[in-house]
Amino acid sequence: MALGDALQNKLADNVFGFCRTLRRAGLAVDSRRIALAQQALGFVDIGRRDEVRAALEAVLVSRPEDRIVFYELFDAVFRNPDMARQLMAQLLPPNKAGERPARRPRSQEALRSPSEKASLRSTEQNEQTFEIDMAMTMSELDRLRQADFEQLSASEALRVQQLARRIPLCLPRYKSRRQASAMRGRQTDWRETARRAHRSYGEMLRLGYQEPMRRPMPLVILIDISGSMERYARMILSFLHAATHVSKPHVFAFGSRLTPLSKVFRQPDTDLMLLEAAQAIPDYAGGTRMAQSLQELRAKHRAAFVGRRSLVLVITDGLDTGEPGQLNEGLRWLRSVAGRLLWLNPLLRYSGYQPLAAGASTLARFSDSMMAVHNLESLEVFSQAVEQLLGRDSLCR
Numbered sequence: 144m145a146l147g148d149a150l151q152n153k154l155a156d157n158v159f160g161f162c163r164t165l166r167r168a169g170l171a172v173d174s175r176r177i178a179l180a181q182q183a184l185g186f187v188d189i190g191r192r193d194e195v196r197a198a199l200e201a202v203l204v205s206r207p208e209d210r211i212v213f214y215e216l217f218d219a220v221f222r223n224p225d226m227a228r229q230l231m232a233q234l235l236p237p238n239k240a241g242e243r244p245a246r247r248p249r250s251q252e253a254l255r256s257p258s259e260k261a262s263l264r265s266t267e268q269n270e271q272t273f274e275i276d277m278a279m280t281m282s283e284l285d286r287l288r289q290a291d292f293e294q295l296s297a298s299e300a301l302r303v304q305q306l307a308r309r310i311p312l313c314l315p316r317y318k319s320r321r322q323a324s325a326m327r328g329r330q331t332d333w334r335e336t337a338r339r340a341h342r343s344y345g346e347m348l349r350l351g352y353q354e355p356m357r358r359p360m361p362l363v364i365l366i367d368i369s370g371s372m373e374r375y376a377r378m379i380l381s382f383l384h385a386a387t388h389v390s391k392p393h394v395f396a397f398g399s400r401l402t403p404l405s406k407v408f409r410q411p412d413t414d415l416m417l418l419e420a421a422q423a424i425p426d427y428a429g430g431t432r433m434a435q436s437l438q439e440l441r442a443k444h445r446a447a448f449v450g451r452r453s454l455v456l457v458i459t460d461g462l463d464t465g466e467p468g469q470l471n472e473g474l475r476w477l478r479s480v481a482g483r484l485l486w487l488n489p490l491l492r493y494s495g496y497q498p499l500a501a502g503a504s505t506l507a508r509f510s511d512s513m514m515a516v517h518n519l520e521s522l523e524v525f526s527q528a529v530e531q532l533l534g535r536d537s538l539c540r
Contacts, residue, residue: 154189155181161220162203168216169297170209171428176202192221206370206428208293288519291492292378300374304381306519308413312386312526314362317452318355328352360482361449362392365440367459368424369398369431375489375517377417379458382522384413393447397436398426403444433502434465437473448480455481458516460490463502470502474509483511485532487525491515 158180166172179202187194196217204213287295287303295303324335335351364383368376376396383392388411394404402424410416421427440447447453455477463470478484486506490496492515498507507513512532515521 154184157221158184158199161199161216164216164220165203165213167297168209168212169300170203170212171205172203195221206373208371208374288523290519291517292374292489293517295374300378303519304378307378307382307522308385310382310386310519310522310526312383313530314387314390315360315454315530316357317360319358321356322353323356325352325354328354330354359390361447361453362387362390363447363453363455363481364392364394365436365455365457365459366394366396367398367431367433368396368402368427368429369462370428371431371460371462372458372489373428376458379487379516379522380417380420381413383456384408384416386526393444395436395440395444395447396420396424397431397433398424398429399432399435400426401436401439401444402426405447431459431463431502432465433459433463433506434469434473437477438469441473441476445480451480452482453480455484456487457484457506457510458487459506460488461486461498461500461503461506463500465502467501467505470505474505478509483532484509485529486510486513487516488513489515489517492517492521 159177162172162177162180180199183198183202184195187198189195196214199217200210200213204210287299287306290299290303292300292303322330322332324332330353332351332353335353336347336349339349339351340347366372366376366379383394392405392408394408396402396404404420404423407416407419407423410419448455488498488503490503491513498504498513514525514528516525
């Protein structure tokens with residue numbers, strides 16, 4: 144194994160090239176972590192592979208789901224003594240057949256050379272029709288529709304994110320107390336009738352009518368942004384931002400604390416919304432304390448719930464680390480102020496899943512329905528099921 148020639152000052156370049164490869168694979172590696180990685184190697188024996196890998200893992204990996212990708216890229220980069228230098232020069236040699244078993248998509252994409260990426264991009268751009276990119280065949284579309292968000296490569300995640308924004312969400316409507324003019328109705332609109340009579344020189348030729356206005360049901364979104372929900376949260380936020388721009392929902396992110404995102408959700412561009420949301424959330428990819436977040440929601444944001452008509456979407460895997468008693472109290476209050484409470488859970492992708500964890504079982508007890516949201520197909524099923532679950536008129540009509 145060659146970790147770089149420290150006597151010739153190549154170790155820093157090798158580590159820097161390795162960090163750039165990790166960043167391509169989607170790991171949160173910034174300049175501060177690169178500096179920490181350089182410092183960490185000063186405390187271990189660089190001649191021992193296991194110590195070097197443990198030191199780099201301690202400062203460069205912050206999520207459990209990134210650990211396998213880190214191991215694969217570490218083995219790929221530090222097996223070849225010239226690999227890091229070649230990464231720095233952006234000239235990655237192709238892998239030899241049979242040298243290594245198939246890696247995860249994120250690792251394969253990170254190790255792909257720029258010429259290969261450019262060739263793929265040109266192929267995708269040239270093979271287009273008026274309706275659909277022919278590079279994405281029907282089998283490819285089906286695969287992306289059924290692929291778990293967590294298993295996508297970086298480029299696939301961007302493509303799926305674009306597809307998720309096209310899924311319509313038929314939100315339910317309710318009858319408001321306000322009246323609006325209508326062609327037919329049970330109540331006469333005397334003001335409109337007088338207006339028509341004035342246009343016909345005082346003759347009351349036709350009556351005007353009123354009917355209750357139909358408004359979109361108030362929507363409150365509570366989305367878990369903990370480490371286990373990071374990729375799912377990004378995809379679902381993209382979907383809901385594009386699908387609910389008419390209803391102007393109240394949006395809150397919760398992890399170890401509650402972060403209002405309603406103002407950020409007013410941003411018309413979805414990419415800018417995601418960027419501003421990431422900047423606004425201080426505990427992104429941290430732990431989950433739903434009970435504490437519900438207490439803050441109850442104390443500071445009660446106005447988000449309108450007359451027990453609000454549709455509340457709780458998007459979480461239910462892996463809460465707070466006190467079960469406080470969570471039970473918080474969810475009882477949330478159920479009392481909500482019209483309907485729907486739990487969207489990525490873990491339902493497993494056929495044998497049961498909400499046995501303390502937080503999950505409590506949430507299941509107070510929810511009206513529980514649905515899976517782990518891929519494009521599940522988002523489509525959820526969108527179609529909302530109207531049927533609530534049994535009301537839809538905004539799509």
